[in-house]
Amino acid sequence: MKKYIAIIVILLVMPCLGVAQDAWLDSIKHALSVAGSDTSRVMALNGYCSYYKFKRPDSTMFYGAKALTLARQIKFPKGELEAMAYIVLTQSALGNQAKALQIILEAIKIAEKNHLIFEKAQLLYLQAIIHNQMKNYEKALNLCMESKNLLDSIHNITFSALVQTGIGDAFLKLNQPDSALYYCQLSYDYQLKETWVKYYSALQLGKIQEKMDHTDLALYLFRQSLSLSDEPNELFNSNLAIAQLYQKTGNLDSCIYYGQKSLLIAQKSKFIANIINANLFLSGIYEKTDIQKALQYSQIAIAYKDSLYDLANKTAQETFLGFDQQERQQEIEAANTQFQNRLRMNAFLGITFTLFVIAIFLFWNSRLKQKAKRNIEKAYDQLKSTQSQLIQSEKMASLGELTAGIAHEIQNPLNFVNNFSEVSSELLSEMKIELENNNKEEAIAIAEDVKQNLEKILHHGKRADGIVKGMLQHSRSSSGSIEPTDINKLADEYFRLAYHGLRAKDKSFNAMLKTDFDERMGTINAVAQDIGRVVLNLITNAFYAVEEKKKLQLEGYEPTVLVSTKRVDDRVLISVKDNGNGISPKVLDKIFQPFFTTKPTGQGTGLGLSLSYDIIKAHGGDLKVDSQEGEGAEFTISLPV
Amino acid sequence: MKVLIVDDEKDIQTLFEQRFRKEIRIKLVELAFAFSGEEALRYLEQNDHEVVIILSDINMPVMSGLELLGHIKQKYSTPPPSVMMITAYGDAENFNAAKRLGADDFLTKPIDFNLLKEKFKL
Numbered sequence: 179m180k181k182y183i184a185i186i187v188i189l190l191v192m193p194c195l196g197v198a199q200d201a202w203l204d205s206i207k208h209a210l211s212v213a214g215s216d217t218s219r220v221m222a223l224n225g226y227c228s229y230y231k232f233k234r235p236d237s238t239m240f241y242g243a244k245a246l247t248l249a250r251q252i253k254f255p256k257g258e259l260e261a262m263a264y265i266v267l268t269q270s271a272l273g274n275q276a277k278a279l280q281i282i283l284e285a286i287k288i289a290e291k292n293h294l295i296f297e298k299a300q301l302l303y304l305q306a307i308i309h310n311q312m313k314n315y316e317k318a319l320n321l322c323m324e325s326k327n328l329l330d331s332i333h334n335i336t337f338s339a340l341v342q343t344g345i346g347d348a349f350l351k352l353n354q355p356d357s358a359l360y361y362c363q364l365s366y367d368y369q370l371k372e373t374w375v376k377y378y379s380a381l382q383l384g385k386i387q388e389k390m391d392h393t394d395l396a397l398y399l400f401r402q403s404l405s406l407s408d409e410p411n412e413l414f415n416s417n418l419a420i421a422q423l424y425q426k427t428g429n430l431d432s433c434i435y436y437g438q439k440s441l442l443i444a445q446k447s448k449f450i451a452n453i454i455n456a457n458l459f460l461s462g463i464y465e466k467t468d469i470q471k472a473l474q475y476s477q478i479a480i481a482y483k484d485s486l487y488d489l490a491n492k493t494a495q496e497t498f499l500g501f502d503q504q505e506r507q508q509e510i511e512a513a514n515t516q517f518q519n520r521l522r523m524n525a526f527l528g529i530t531f532t533l534f535v536i537a538i539f540l541f542w543n544s545r546l547k548q549k550a551k552r553n554i555e556k557a558y559d560q561l562k563s564t565q566s567q568l569i570q571s572e573k574m575a576s577l578g579e580l581t582a583g584i585a586h587e588i589q590n591p592l593n594f595v596n597n598f599s600e601v602s603s604e605l606l607s608e609m610k611i612e613l614e615n616n617n618k619e620e621a622i623a624i625a626e627d628v629k630q631n632l633e634k635i636l637h638h639g640k641r642a643d644g645i646v647k648g649m650l651q652h653s654r655s656s657s658g659s660i661e662p663t664d665i666n667k668l669a670d671e672y673f674r675l676a677y678h679g680l681r682a683k684d685k686s687f688n689a690m691l692k693t694d695f696d697e698r699m700g701t702i703n704a705v706a707q708d709i710g711r712v713v714l715n716l717i718t719n720a721f722y723a724v725e726e727k728k729k730l731q732l733e734g735y736e737p738t739v740l741v742s743t744k745r746v747d748d749r750v751l752i753s754v755k756d757n758g759n760g761i762s763p764k765v766l767d768k769i770f771q772p773f774f775t776t777k778p779t780g781q782g783t784g785l786g787l788s789l790s791y792d793i794i795k796a797h798g799g800d801l802k803v804d805s806q807e808g809e810g811a812e813f814t815i816s817l818p819v
Numbered sequence: 820m821k822v823l824i825v826d827d828e829k830d831i832q833t834l835f836e837q838r839f840r841k842e843i844r845i846k847l848v849e850l851a852f853a854f855s856g857e858e859a860l861r862y863l864e865q866n867d868h869e870v871v872i873i874l875s876d877i878n879m880p881v882m883s884g885l886e887l888l889g890h891i892k893q894k895y896s897t898p899p900p901s902v903m904m905i906t907a908y909g910d911a912e913n914f915n916a917a918k919r920l921g922a923d924d925f926l927t928k929p930i931d932f933n934l935l936k937e938k939f940k941l
Binding site: 678689 | 828830833834837838878880881882883886912913916928929930932
């Protein structure tokens with residue numbers, strides 16, 4: 179780093195180089211030969227640039243381009259910037275300021291991209307020097323200020339001091355010697371180890387004092403700068419400044435002495451620009467006193483100038499072309515990279531957009547699904563409520579079928595209650611008479627009858643009560659609880675209810691009622707009202723079937739319905755068998771479907787068997803049908819015990 | 820006078836026996852009971868021409884009172900017993916059917932025994 183800074187500094191500050199050059203060149207050659215890494219190769223190549231920079235612009239351009247290419251390949255921005263700085267300096271020295279500015283602006287961008295603050299500050303200062311050369315002092319001043327701010331931000335006092343001297347230079351050129359003095363004095367007052375900075379501030383301070391006509395102070399400062407000079411270029415500048423000062427004061431001998439001294443230094447260091455400057459200066463000195471000598475110096479200067487520009491126009495130009503081509507190549511590569519980046523970016527955006535679209539689609543889809551789910555749930559709820567309403571209406575419908583039967587069943591016991599009450603009352607009156615007549619035996623016989631009658635009244639009262647309770651249970655909408663149920667009793671009860679119900683509706687209806695109950699049935703755990711509903715439904719269907727067949731008025735047909743129960747192992751079977759028309763195979767597999775009915779419209783809900791099937795399934799049982807068309811049908815409920 | 824009462828309700832026997840206890844005691848009336856249509860026909864076969872009046876319920880399982888009525892009126896033409904129909908459903912349909920089949924009288928439940936005694940001319 180230190181070496182790198184030193185190289186840059188030398189490069190920036192010194193317009194020319196002088197003594198001990200060969201030793202330096204040897205060390206660079208050695209460095210290049212032993213350079214292991216590409217980084218050190220770049221640094222060695224830059225060393226060549228530094229060595230050749232003003233002596234051989236073609237060599238500088240050649241090595242600069244090489245260093246630049248390598249540095250870009252290995253992505254070594256510091257080396258890249260250094261090479262660019264040499265190229266810039268060479269270009270400006272060759273009078274190609276526009277190209278120099280173009281390159282430096284590019285270099286500044288690279289420095290910014292890589293966050294190289296110190297390098298950026300140096301490049302800004304280099305740009306300021308070029309603007310200074312182009313006599314654009316205000317721009318130079320602004321650039322120096324910017325550079326100084328950057329350097330202050332990283333606390334680089336040495337370079338800040340150097341740049342402040344540059345600021346002073348710009349102010350001096352802008353004819354503001356006070357401001358110039360302020361900045362150069364600041365720089366001069368820093369206690370720095372680096373004598374080359376001090377030399378520069380002393381030189382600039384001298385020029386300011388010279389401008390302000392403080393000749394003695396200026397001479398003092400120039401001598402100071404001379405004493406601080408240890409490089410050929412510094413020695414040249416200091417000597418030339420003294421020579422120029424003596425020219426101004428009219429001390430021609432001293433002027434010529436220092437002028438020739440500076441020419442000697444320039445010639446020794448082979449720094450062409452300095453040689454030209456020294457010759458031009460001496461030519462100017464001799465212009466009025468010795469025209470011959472003046473012409474001679476002038477011709478030498480012109481010859482050097484020509485050689486310089488020949489060099490520039492010939493070999494350097496070729497290097498330029500190569501460099502330009504390289505630049506173009508790099509631009510194409512950069513454009514390619516940019517294109518690929520853009521492609522990648524577009525692909526990324528495309529993928530992101532696609533994912534976004536997919537996400538939106540999925541979100542939308544899930545919302546639709548949720549909505550559909552809600553609708554389905556709603557529909558399901560409606561269906562459930564409709565179903566429970568249907569079940570209820572089926573219950574009420576079957577209750578309607580029962581009503582007449584129930585009325586008959588209640589009417590009979592009620593008649594007995596009334597009749598036995600009435601007759602008992604009469605018997606008691608008779609008993610009273612018998613007792614009055616002391617006919618004790620007869621009175622006791624009557625009392626026996628009354629007692630018997632009261633028992634009968636109680637029996638028939640309970641009978642009516644049971645029927646009403648059963649009716650209420652049948653119509654109850656809430657699902658009943660599981661309880662021990664006497665299947666035989668239940669089947670008998672509903673058989674009677676169904677029969678009387680049908681008889682009540684159709685007076686001419688009659689059928690042979692047969693029962694065959696297994697005495698071993700006992701009780702099973704079931705919802706009695708549900709099982710009762712199934713049994714009632716099957717019996718009602720059986721009656722309907724036999725009634726339909728009876729209408730055919732077949733000879734010797736006796737409508738018969740048999741209700742039987744049977745216990746087989748761990749199951750109970752309840753069977754309802756009729757000798758009606760039977761069920762045709764066409765409809766046999768449909769009879770358990772909801773709303774399927776063979777009855778004329780309005781006579782059946784088509785839910786009876788469907789609900790029966792569901793009820794039996796809910797009890798873990800089976801409802802099966804066995805039918806021969808024209809012979810009758812047998813429905814069998816099978817329930818687990 | 821022998822009266823046959825046909826009803827599937829067995830308690831009807833007790834009721835009639837108590838209601839007609841005085842008449843039975845003085846042998847003014849003799850009561851016989853059958854608990855189905857078939858039983859009634861069997862009784863009539865066995866006790867031919869003894870029964871003067873038949874009282875039958877209409878609403879009975881297997882053979883209804885109306886069927887029984889039809890059988891009796893066909894079978895026993897000379898001298899036909901007087902048949903009185905009793906039903907819980909005092910409706911025109913049953914009444915007309917009974918009349919058509921040759922029922923001599925028509926009673927509705929609950930039986931008014933005073934009215935019945937009048938009809939028996941007791």
